[in-house]
Amino acid sequence: MQNLIEKIESYLPEEKILAIxxxxxxxxxxxxxxxxxxxxxxxxxxxxxACFLAELNLDPATIAAALxxxxxxxxxxxxxxxxxxxxxxxxxxxxxVTKLAKIDxxxxxxxxxxxxxxxxxxxxxxxMLVSMAQDVxxxxxxxxxxxxxxxxxxxxxxxxxxxxxxxxxxxYAPLAHRLGIWEIKWQLEDLAFRHIKPGKYKExxxxxxxxxxxxxxxxxxxxxxxxxxxxxxxxxxxVFGRPKNIYSIYKKIQKYADQGKEFREIxxxxxxxxxxxxxxxxxxxxxxxxxxxxxxPGQFDDYISNGKENMYQSLHTTVLCINAIPIEIQxxxxxxxxxxxxxxxxxxxxxxxxxxxxxxEEKMTWLRQLLEWQRDVSEPEEFLESVKTDLFQDQVFIYTxxxxxxxxxxxxxxxxxxxxxxxxxxxxxxxxxxxxxxxxLDHQLQSGxxxxxxxxxxxxxxxxxxxNQDLGYAxxxxxxxxxxxxFRRQEKHSNVHRGRDLFHREMSxxxxxxxxxxxxxxxxxxxxDDLFASLGTGSTAVSTLxxxxxxxxxxQRDEYGITMPATGASNGLEVLGVGDLLTRIAICCNPxxxxxxIGFITRSRGVTIHRRDCSNVVTPDRKERLVKxxxxxxxxxxxxxxxxxAWDRVGLLQDITTYVSEQKANIASVVxxxxxxxxxxxxxxxxxxxxxxxxxxxxxLEGVKGVVNVVRSSPISPEPPQG
Numbered sequence: 001m002q003n004l005i006e007k008i009e010s011y012l013p014e015e016k017i018l019a020i021x022x023x024x025x026x027x028x029x030x031x032x033x034x035x036x037x038x039x040x041x042x043x044x045x046x047x048x049x050a051c052f053l054a055e056l057n058l059d060p061a062t063i064a065a066a067l068x069x070x071x072x073x074x075x076x077x078x079x080x081x082x083x084x085x086x087x088x089x090x091x092x093x094x095x096x097v098t099k100l101a102k103i104d105x106x107x108x109x110x111x112x113x114x115x116x117x118x119x120x121x122x123x124x125x126x127x128m129l130v131s132m133a134q135d136v137x138x139x140x141x142x143x144x145x146x147x148x149x150x151x152x153x154x155x156x157x158x159x160x161x162x163x164x165x166x167x168x169x170x171x172y173a174p175l176a177h178r179l180g181i182w183e184i185k186w187q188l189e190d191l192a193f194r195h196i197k198p199g200k201y202k203e204x205x206x207x208x209x210x211x212x213x214x215x216x217x218x219x220x221x222x223x224x225x226x227x228x229x230x231x232x233x234x235x236x237x238x239v240f241g242r243p244k245n246i247y248s249i250y251k252k253i254q255k256y257a258d259q260g261k262e263f264r265e266i267x268x269x270x271x272x273x274x275x276x277x278x279x280x281x282x283x284x285x286x287x288x289x290x291x292x293x294x295x296x297p298g299q300f301d302d303y304i305s306n307g308k309e310n311m312y313q314s315l316h317t318t319v320l321c322i323n324a325i326p327i328e329i330q331x332x333x334x335x336x337x338x339x340x341x342x343x344x345x346x347x348x349x350x351x352x353x354x355x356x357x358x359x360x361e362e363k364m365t366w367l368r369q370l371l372e373w374q375r376d377v378s379e380p381e382e383f384l385e386s387v388k389t390d391l392f393q394d395q396v397f398i399y400t401x402x403x404x405x406x407x408x409x410x411x412x413x414x415x416x417x418x419x420x421x422x423x424x425x426x427x428x429x430x431x432x433x434x435x436x437x438x439x440x441l442d443h444q445l446q447s448g449x450x451x452x453x454x455x456x457x458x459x460x461x462x463x464x465x466x467x468n469q470d471l472g473y474a475x476x477x478x479x480x481x482x483x484x485x486x487f488r489r490q491e492k493h494s495n496v497h498r499g500r501d502l503f504h505r506e507m508s509x510x511x512x513x514x515x516x517x518x519x520x521x522x523x524x525x526x527x528x529d530d531l532f533a534s535l536g537t538g539s540t541a542v543s544t545l546x547x548x549x550x551x552x553x554x555x556q557r558d559e560y561g562i563t564m565p566a567t568g569a570s571n572g573l574e575v576l577g578v579g580d581l582l583t584r585i586a587i588c589c590n591p592x593x594x595x596x597x598i599g600f601i602t603r604s605r606g607v608t609i610h611r612r613d614c615s616n617v618v619t620p621d622r623k624e625r626l627v628k629x630x631x632x633x634x635x636x637x638x639x640x641x642x643x644x645x646a647w648d649r650v651g652l653l654q655d656i657t658t659y660v661s662e663q664k665a666n667i668a669s670v671v672x673x674x675x676x677x678x679x680x681x682x683x684x685x686x687x688x689x690x691x692x693x694x695x696x697x698x699x700x701l702e703g704v705k706g707v708v709n710v711v712r713s714s715p716i717s718p719e720p721p722q723g
Contacts, residue, residue: 001021001024001047003051004020004024004047004050004051004054004063005017005021007051007054007055008020008054008060008063011057012060016060019060019064019086020050020060020063020064020067022085022086023063023064023067023068023086023090024047024067026067026068026071026085026086027043027046027067027068027070027071028043030071030075030077031043031046031070031071031074031075034074034075036152036155037152037155037156038152038154038155039155040152042070042074045070045145045148045149045152046066046067046068046069046070047067048148048151049066049067049069049141049144049145049147049148050063050066050067050144052144052147052148053066053140053141053144055183056140056181056183056342057342058137058140059137061087061089061090061093061137062093062137062140062141064086064090065090065093065094065097065137065141066141066144066145068082068086068090068094069093069094069097069098069141069145071094072094072095072098073098079091079094079095079098082094082095092135093135093137093138093141096135096138097138097141097142097145100138100139100142136179139175139179140179140181143172143175143176143179143181143184143188144184146168146172146188147184147187147188147191149164150164150165150168150187150188150191150192151191153165153191153195161195162195162196164195165191165192165193165194165195165196166192166196168188168191168192169188169189169192169193169196169247172188173185173188173189173192176188180311180312180339180340180342181341181342182340182341182342183341183342186245186247186248187245189245189247189248190245190246190247192247193246193247193250194246197250200250201246201250204246204249204250204253205246208246208249216241218322218325219241219272220241221322222272222321222322222327223239223240223241223272225292225322226239226272226274226288226289226292227239229288229292230274230285230288233284233285233288235276235281235284235285235288236276236277236281237274237275237276237281237285238274238275238276239272239273239274240272240273241271241272241273242271242272242273242330244271271327271328271329271330272327272328272329272330273329273330273331273332273337274329274330274331274332275332275333275334275337276331276332276333276334277333277334278333279304279333281333282304282315282331282332282333283315285331286315286317286331289317289319289329289331290317290319292319293319293320293321294319294320294601294624294625295317295318295319296318296319296320296326296601296627297601297606299316299317299318299328300315300316300317300318301315301316301317302315303315303316304332304336306397306447306448311339312339312340313332313336313339313340314330314331314332314336314340315330315331315332316328316329316330317329317331320601320624320627324623324624324626324627324628326627396408396409396410396412396445396446396447396449397447397448398412398417398445398447398449398450398451399448399449399450399451400421400450400451400452401450401451401452406420406421408420408445408476409475409476411444411475412444412445412475412476413441413442413443413444413445413472413473413474413475414429414432414434414439414441414443414445414451414453415429415441415442415466415473415474415479416445416474416475416476416478416479417432417445417451417453418432418453418455418479419474419476419478419479419482419483420476420478420479421453423482425453425455426462426479426482426483427459427461427462427482427486428455428456428457428458428459428460429441429453429454429455429456429462430454430455430456431453431454432451432452432453432454433451433452433454434449434450434451435449435450436450441473442471442472442473444472461486461487462483462486462487464487464498464502464536464538466479466480466483467480467483467484467487467538467541468541468542468543468699469541469543470542470543470692470695470696470698470699471696471699471700472696480538483538484537484538484539487536487537487538488537488539490537492533494536495532495533495536495537496529496532496533496536497532497536498532498535498536499531499532499533499534499535499536499537500528500532500535500536502535502536502542503516503519503531503532503535503542503545506542506545506546508709508711509695509698509710509711509712516528516531519531519545522548523540523545523548543692543695546691546695583599583606583607583608583609583629584606584607584608584609585608585609586600586608586609586610586614586616588610588614588616589610589611589614589616591609591610591611593631594631595611595612596611596612596613597609597610597611597612597629597630597631598610598611598612598614598617598626598627598628598629599626599627599628599629600616600617600625600626600627601625601626601627607627607629609629637666637687637688637689638687638688638689638690639668639685639686639687640685640686640687640688640694640712641683641684641685641686641712641713642683642684642685642686642697642698642701642710642711642712642713643681643682643683643710643711643712643713644656644681644682644683644684644701644707644709644710645679645680645681645707645708645709645710646679646680646682646704646706646707646708647678647679647680647706647708648674648675648678648679648680648706649705649706652680652682652704652706653670653672653682655704655705656682656684656701656704656707657670659697659700659701659703659704660684660686660697660700660701662700663693663696663697663700664693665686665687665688665689665693665694665697666686666687667684667685667686667687668685668686668687669683669684669685670682670683670684670685671683679708683713694712698710
């Protein structure tokens, strides 16, 4: 308790501290004689929960409620007693946390949840998030409660630890991120990762320890150089390194391993952070950095002008620093730094002169959306999926023609945007203008885009193709659910007819002949009509059907020849520590896989790849434009023969090859045949990464003007005539 008192004395007046002490006395009396699985007195848990919230400078009611959050459930004390003794605000918080305590999100000691257990988990998730929309402080206490539970997780069995840790990584850490509370997020991630993959956790810890002196020496050198330049420019700033947490490094290692890189090649284990007094100094500091070191194209983000959905604000830039090592630098004010560490909790930080934050409610509108979605979505599973896709992913900020801003998950399209504005607008959407230009409906929107939806006056409803994930028209769970609802309202025979057409179109694509009764049984439907109705309403996706057929172990997988034999590999080039940049092979030295290579940053053509000993890049005056590169990982490809039937026209072949290339599939050969009736048959041999990419190729080719049919040509069919 003394530790808690010391923390709250730094920001609370004496009368508020006395109220918290009374809450502690009540809690310790209520929990007298109780112990936890770890063997420690039970009162330690609410104390640790309260201590962490005190580190966030939260208001007295939240601290007191944290001390009392288990007394109603574990001590059989009525909530009326809490209200009478401590007031309605504290009682409401305790009641909210008590209801959450009754929610077992895990639902089972088994890591493999049954359908019923998953249903219960999804329903419980709904309850928790809806309660959060009513008072965020309830979930702040819940997060602090989970944080201490994770620190004492060893008291549980190995199996139980795995389940709780996985749930923490799936739900609680992303929730802390969405609320902008970095301090909770990174601790939850590392604590969960330690139990899920203990070997990897220890391995990364040792690697970090072995490289620590080298990295810290480099960061100190860069910081000193930058601090001198900022002082010379008259900018008062604090410059320091920010280490990444172990789980984020693990994800970075996975990404680099996929690109054929090693741990020693990861230079952004530390980022530089600059804290300044005001927003103007943020942009001035950015100018100093870019004049000192070469900025890497495409690696600048302005999260001050376009703040993230969790209230995060900073300038991010990546530059080629000393020794041409890429390093990320974050620039923010001290107030922005406080919000970045504490997120929404910063709003509840205690201040004697309380001022209404006019921007708080606007920034937290996504919480209000939870209440709307939980009314619209009938099944808990669908609600859980909408939370994962629409709330726990990175966001983009899109402008309406009138200048209003709408938040959407990264990858969202104009169809998603239309449904976010209004359901009827989504149903009547027929086209879109993005930044004044007509764009296809599957175009992925970027932050800062201004989008105008073109709508039909007739109430024709959405296209069933919008539910096809391979086509990419709708990405958000919110839009997909609204589209499904529209189709559910249609007559069943129409849905059956629509679903049967979808089924036969998909089967013809893969040149398959499957008994309808057999596929209905495989998909666990009572009859083919039930399956077709489900396909017609979008409740069952066509991609799910194909996934079921290609799942290893299914008889249909081998019988119908859906698998594809590997044919070789492709390779790529990666710019180390930077990400995916445009690259091209230099014609002067023409490096091939296996050569020792270096990248040269050009002014307009991305990065040119040279052999390291090429005379065109080894000159001293070009060192600042060099960047480390390496050969990307080898990727297995599969040859597939496609037959495209279309009305012949000028540019047909060009359009077909362009659409295939847009899906990043290699075209090995093309043979076309013209017919007397004005049609043409085009045979393509395409190298794809698998069924998923092949399905996208099918969908795109069917959208080419004049194309009548696209099928997978039988591998045993004779070669088509040349022409």
